[in-house]
Amino acid sequence: DAGITQSPRHKVTETGTPVTLRCHQTENHRYMYWYRQDPGHGLRLIHYSYGVKDTDKGEVSDGYSVSRSKTEDFLLTLESATSSQTSVYFCAISDGRSGNTIYFGEGSWLTVV
Amino acid sequence: TQLLEQSPQFLSIQEGENLTVYCNSSSVFSSLQWYRQEPGEGPVLLVTVVTGGEVKKLKRLTFQFGDARKDSSLHITAAQPGDTGLYLCAGHTGTASKLTFGTGTRLQVTL
Numbered sequence A: 001d002a003g004i005t006q007s008p009r010h011k012v013t014e015t016g017t018p019v020t021l022r023c024h025q026t027e028n029h030r031y032m033y034w035y036r037q038d039p040g041h042g043l044r045l046i047h048y049s050y051g052v053k054d055t056d057k058g059e060v061s062d063g064y065s066v067s068r069s070k071t072e073d074f075l076l077t078l079e080s081a082t083s084s085q086t087s088v089y090f091c092a093i094s095d096g097r098s099g100n101t102i103y104f105g106e107g108s109w110l111t112v113v
Numbered sequence B: 001t002q003l004l005e006q007s008p009q010f011l012s013i014q015e016g017e018n019l020t021v022y023c024n025s026s027s028v029f030s031s032l033q034w035y036r037q038e039p040g041e042g043p044v045l046l047v048t049v050v051t052g053g054e055v056k057k058l059k060r061l062t063f064q065f066g067d068a069r070k071d072s073s074l075h076i077t078a079a080q081p082g083d084t085g086l087y088l089c090a091g092h093t094g095t096a097s098k099l100t101f102g103t104g105t106r107l108q109v110t111l
Helices: none
Strands: A004-007 A010-013 A019-025 A031-038 A042-051 A054-057 A064-070 A073-078 A087-094 A108-112 B005-007 B010-014 B019-024 B031-037 B044-049 B055-058 B061-065 B071-076 B085-092 B099-101 B105-110
Touching: A004 A087, A019 A031, A019 A087, A019 A108, A031 A064, A031 A073, A042 A064, A042 A073, A042 B085, A042 B099, A054 A064, A073 A087, B005 B085, B010 B019, B019 B105, B031 B071, B044 B055, B044 B061, B071 B085
Parallel strands: A010 A108, B010 B105
Antiparallel strands: A004 A019, A019 A073, A031 A042, A031 A087, A042 A054, A064 A073, A087 A108, B005 B019, B019 B071, B031 B044, B031 B085, B055 B061, B061 B071, B085 B099, B085 B105
16 A cells, blocks of 8 residues: 555534645655545546645645645645535545556545534 | 546446446547545556557456547456445546546445
């Protein structure tokens, strides 16, 4: 299993509060991603990073920000959580080679009430 | 936005039956991957296909990439309860190593 740790694994928060999800990898992979998974939508890319301090938006980036100050850590922040951000969030990593295999973390379940 | 549509969305079959899941797009992909996801876990890669017309076999699973690299199929022979899960196709366009995922096919195999 790829060394990916997501925290917290489960969180309930109130509308309007800030939330930060953390992804930590031990594989020294260049690329890191944050996806959200919702019924009927599959996995949708929120933001991704192609190196330290190098990030870009995915298809559903509104309301989210990210930071990558170290190779091993990729943070996803919801500045002011809304109920529409209730979802399962997956961090993923890739070295950009090996057929572009992407390895996923175990997910973070976020409920915004 | 490149879309990948999977069909069927849900499939419930009995052990021993065969099934095929389809993944279609109007876009061309440089490679296509299939993942399986079990409840409470992240997706796990099953296979990557790169060449148009390519066929790969993984035990009872057969994966095919369309000649035009716009579609793919997953065929399972003699399904078993252990095959139960969410199957996701994902296409790679070569841009910053990003993958576009399909909406998924939820398979249930019963005894």
